[in-house]
Amino acid sequence: MYAYDELDRTLVHERVSEFRDQVNRRLSGELTEDEFKMLRLQNGVYLQLHAYMYRVAIPYGTLSSRQLRALAHVARRYDRGYGHFTTRQNIQYNWIKLAELPDAMADLAEVGIHSMQTSGNNTRNVTSDQWAGVAPGEVEDPRIWSELLRQYTTLHPEFSFLPRKFKFAITASDHDRAAIKVHDIGLRLHRNADGETGFEVLVGGGLGRTPFIGKTIKPFVHGHDLLSYVESILRVYNQYGRRDNIYKARIKILVHELGIEKFAQEVEEEWQQMRGSALTIDDAVIEDIRSRFSYPAYEKLPHMPEELRKAAHDRHFEAWRKNSVFPHKAPGYAIVTLSLKPVGGPPGDATAEQMDAIADLADQYSFGEIRVGHEQNLALPHVARRDLPVLWKALDRIGVATPNVNLVTDIIACPGLDYCSLANARSIPIAQELTRRFANHETATMIGRLHVNISGCINACGHHHVGHIGILGVEKNGEEFYQITIGGRADEHAEVGTLIGPAVRYGEVADVIEDIVEAYLALRARPDELFVDSVKRLGVEPFRERVYATR
Amino acid sequence: MHVADDSEIPGDGAILVSAARFVENAQALSQRTEPTGVIWPNNRDLDDLLPHLADVAVVALVFPTFRDGRAYTQARLLRERHGFKGELRATGQVLRDQFVFMLRAGFDAFEVKKQSDAEAFATTVKHYSVFYQPTGDGRITALHQRMQLRLSENARQ
Numbered sequence: 001m002y003a004y005d006e007l008d009r010t011l012v013h014e015r016v017s018e019f020r021d022q023v024n025r026r027l028s029g030e031l032t033e034d035e036f037k038m039l040r041l042q043n044g045v046y047l048q049l050h051a052y053m054y055r056v057a058i059p060y061g062t063l064s065s066r067q068l069r070a071l072a073h074v075a076r077r078y079d080r081g082y083g084h085f086t087t088r089q090n091i092q093y094n095w096i097k098l099a100e101l102p103d104a105m106a107d108l109a110e111v112g113i114h115s116m117q118t119s120g121n122n123t124r125n126v127t128s129d130q131w132a133g134v135a136p137g138e139v140e141d142p143r144i145w146s147e148l149l150r151q152y153t154t155l156h157p158e159f160s161f162l163p164r165k166f167k168f169a170i171t172a173s174d175h176d177r178a179a180i181k182v183h184d185i186g187l188r189l190h191r192n193a194d195g196e197t198g199f200e201v202l203v204g205g206g207l208g209r210t211p212f213i214g215k216t217i218k219p220f221v222h223g224h225d226l227l228s229y230v231e232s233i234l235r236v237y238n239q240y241g242r243r244d245n246i247y248k249a250r251i252k253i254l255v256h257e258l259g260i261e262k263f264a265q266e267v268e269e270e271w272q273q274m275r276g277s278a279l280t281i282d283d284a285v286i287e288d289i290r291s292r293f294s295y296p297a298y299e300k301l302p303h304m305p306e307e308l309r310k311a312a313h314d315r316h317f318e319a320w321r322k323n324s325v326f327p328h329k330a331p332g333y334a335i336v337t338l339s340l341k342p343v344g345g346p347p348g349d350a351t352a353e354q355m356d357a358i359a360d361l362a363d364q365y366s367f368g369e370i371r372v373g374h375e376q377n378l379a380l381p382h383v384a385r386r387d388l389p390v391l392w393k394a395l396d397r398i399g400v401a402t403p404n405v406n407l408v409t410d411i412i413a414c415p416g417l418d419y420c421s422l423a424n425a426r427s428i429p430i431a432q433e434l435t436r437r438f439a440n441h442e443t444a445t446m447i448g449r450l451h452v453n454i455s456g457c458i459n460a461c462g463h464h465h466v467g468h469i470g471i472l473g474v475e476k477n478g479e480e481f482y483q484i485t486i487g488g489r490a491d492e493h494a495e496v497g498t499l500i501g502p503a504v505r506y507g508e509v510a511d512v513i514e515d516i517v518e519a520y521l522a523l524r525a526r527p528d529e530l531f532v533d534s535v536k537r538l539g540v541e542p543f544r545e546r547v548y549a550t551r
Numbered sequence: 552m553h554v555a556d557d558s559e560i561p562g563d564g565a566i567l568v569s570a571a572r573f574v575e576n577a578q579a580l581s582q583r584t585e586p587t588g589v590i591w592p593n594n595r596d597l598d599d600l601l602p603h604l605a606d607v608a609v610v611a612l613v614f615p616t617f618r619d620g621r622a623y624t625q626a627r628l629l630r631e632r633h634g635f636k637g638e639l640r641a642t643g644q645v646l647r648d649q650f651v652f653m654l655r656a657g658f659d660a661f662e663v664k665k666q667s668d669a670e671a672f673a674t675t676v677k678h679y680s681v682f683y684q685p686t687g688d689g690r691i692t693a694l695h696q697r698m699q700l701r702l703s704e705n706a707r708q
Contacts, residue, residue, distance in 0.1 A: 014679050156683075157656050160620060238620060238624050243621075277685075
C-alpha cells in the first residue's frame with residue numbers, strides 16, 4: 001500500500017479548497033455553467049439524469065481498510081447508502097448534492113483519496129492489475145510505476161486540456177488483468193536482456209464508438225525514461241489530436257490516421273529532444289516511491305492447513321473456494337475475489353454496510369488491504385489459507401460470496417439508462433435478468449469462463465466490444481434494442497467482438513444469450529474449450545444461425 | 552496596440568501583428584526600434600516563428616476556448632526548447648482557474664476576460680504549493696523535494 005507523505009496530502013487539500021471556491025463561484029453565479037462544467041468534470045463531477053454523479057479514483061485499485069470505510073462514509077453521509085465500482089478502478093456515487101461535494105471531497109482527502117481527473121479531457125486514473133504485488137510469476141510490482149505515473153499525470157500544466165480523455169493501464173504479468181490493449185497508453189512491464197526494468201509501450205487502444213486494439217509503439221522503454229517517453233506521446237497528441245470532432249478526438253484516431261509508423265516517428269523525434277531531461281527518473285527516486293509501499297510480513301504457513309481439509313466436506317464452501325480463491329505468490333496464502341454480482345443485483349454495487357464489513361474483514365484477514373478490479377469485483381489480496389473457511393462464512397453473510405467469478409453471471413455493466421444521461425438503453429435490468437437465468441451454479445460452472453459485458457450506449461463504458469459476449473444498447477424509434485457481439489476479449493489476446501446479426505428487442509436479450517450459450521455447449525470440442533475459443537475456431541456463423549433461425 | 556492586417560504598420564510604438572503579417576514582413580519588422588509582438592495561432596507550427604524569435608518582444612498565444620490546451624505546449628516549447636526570453640502572453644478565454652498551469656508552462660502575461668479573475672491573480676497563483684512535474688518555471692517538484700528531504704535527514708544522522 002502506498003502511504004501519502006506531507007506533499008501528497010498538501011496537494012489534495014489544496015485541490016479541495018480550490019474546488020470549494022469554484023463551487024461557491026458557481027452557486028453565486030460568478031461562473032457560468034459552461035465554465036464550471038470543465039472545472040467540475042476535472043474533479044469527477046458529472047450532471048446525470050437525476051442528480052450530480054461523483055466519481056472517485058482508486059489508483060491502481062489498491063485501498064486500505066481505512067480508505068474503504070471513508071468510501072462507505074461518503075455513501076452513507078452524502079448519498080443513498082451505496083456506491084458503484086466501475087471498470088476503471090473508480091467508485092461512483094449517484095445522488096450527491098453539489099453544495100455538499102466539497103465536504104465529501106474533504107472527508108476523502110483525510111484518508112488520501114481524491115477525485116482529480118476522473119473525468120474531463122485529461123489523463124485519467126492510472127489503472128493496474130488488481131493482483132499487483134501478489135500474483136505469482138509477476139515480474140515486479142507495477143504499482144510503483146503506477147504511482148509515479150499518478151503523480152506525473154496529476155495536474156499536469158501542459159496536458160490538462162487535451163483533445164479528449166486519456167487513459168493509462170499497466171501490467172507486469174503475462175496474463176493481462178488490466179486490459180492494457182484497450183487503453184490510450186498500455187504499459188507491459190518486462191526486463192531486457194540485461195535484467196533492467198522497462199516497458200513495452202502500446203498506444204491507441206480504446207473502445208467507444210470506434211474500437212481499436214492498441215499497437216506497440218516501442219518494445220522496450222527503459223524505466224528511467226518512462227516519463228519522458230510518455231510526455232513525448234502526450235505532446236504529439238496535444239498538438240495534433242483532432243479537436244474538430246469529439247468522436248474523432250481520441251489518440252486512437254490520430255494513430256489510425258497517421259499510421260503507427262508515422263506516429264511512432266513523430267514521438268521518437270520529440271523524445272530525442274527531451275531524453276535525459278529533468279523527467280529522467282533515477283534509481284533513488286524509484287526507491288523512494290517503493291519505500292512508501294508497505295508489504296505484509298507473511299508467516300510461514302502450510303498450503304493445506306487442517307482448517308481447509310475439514311471445510312472440504314462443505315459443498316458450498318468448496319464451490320466458492322474453487323471459484324473465488326486464487327494462487328498467491330506467498331505459500332500458505334491466497335487471493336480472494338469478492339463477487340459484487342449477486343443474483344438479481346446491479347453489477348458492481350456495494351452498500352455502505354458491505355463496505356464497512358469488508359474493511360473489517362480486511363483488517364482481520366488481509367493485512368488491512370482491499371483491491372478493486374476492472375471486472376467490478378473486489379479482492380482481499382493476502383488471505384492465509386487457513387482463514388478461508390471462516391472468511392467465507394463472513395463474506396457469505398454480507399452477500400459477497402456468490403461463487404460466480406469469471407462465470408456467465410459475473411457481468412460487467414455500465415449504469416445505463418437507469419442513471420446515465422448519455423445512455424440509449426438500460427444495462428442493469430439486462431444484467432439482472434441474465435443472473436437469474438443462469439443462477440444455477442452447476443450450470444454456470446459447466447459453461448465455464450464466459451465474460452458478458454453490457455453497455456447502454458456506444459460510449460462503451462461496459463466494455464461490450466471486449467466481452468466474450470457483448471451487449472450494446474441502441475435506440476430505434478424510441479425503443480430499446482440490443483446488438484450482440486461474440487468473440488471479444490480484453491486480455492493479452494485482446495480482440496474486438498463480431499456482430500452476430502440484427503439488433504434484438506429488450507425482452508429478447510436473455511433468450512438470445514441463452515441460445516448462444518446452448519449453441520456453444522453443443523459445439524464445443526471439449527468441456528474445457530472456453531466459449532471464446534470455440535468462437536475463434538468456428539467463427540460467428542453457427543451462433544448466428546442458432547439465434548436467428550427461429551426469429 | 553493590435554495592428555489589423557489591412558492597416559499600415561506604424562513606425563513607432565509597441566505593436567502586435569498577426570502571424571501571417573509577421574511572417575510576410577519579418578525583415579521590415581525586425582528593423583523597428585520599438586517592441587514588436589506577434590499573435591501566434593495554436594494550430595500553426597512554431598517553425599516559421601523560430602528564426603525571428605530574437606526580434607520579437609511579445610508572443611501572444613491563443614486559447615480560443617479554455618478547453619483547447621494546444622498553447623500550453625507551444626509555450627513550453629518556446630521557453631524551454633527555444634529559449635524565448637520575451638513576454639509570453641496568454642490570450643483568448645483566460646480564467647483564473649488556468650493561471651497556475653499557464654505560469655508553469657512559461658506564460659508571464661495574461662489578457663484576462665473577467666475583472667474579478669484579474670483581481671484574484673495574486674491569491675490564485677499562491678494557491679498551490681506542491682508540483683509533481685518538472686517544467687521550465689523552476690518550481691521544485693515533489694520528487695526532488697523528497698530527495699532533498701532524504702539527503703538532509705541522512706546528513707543529520
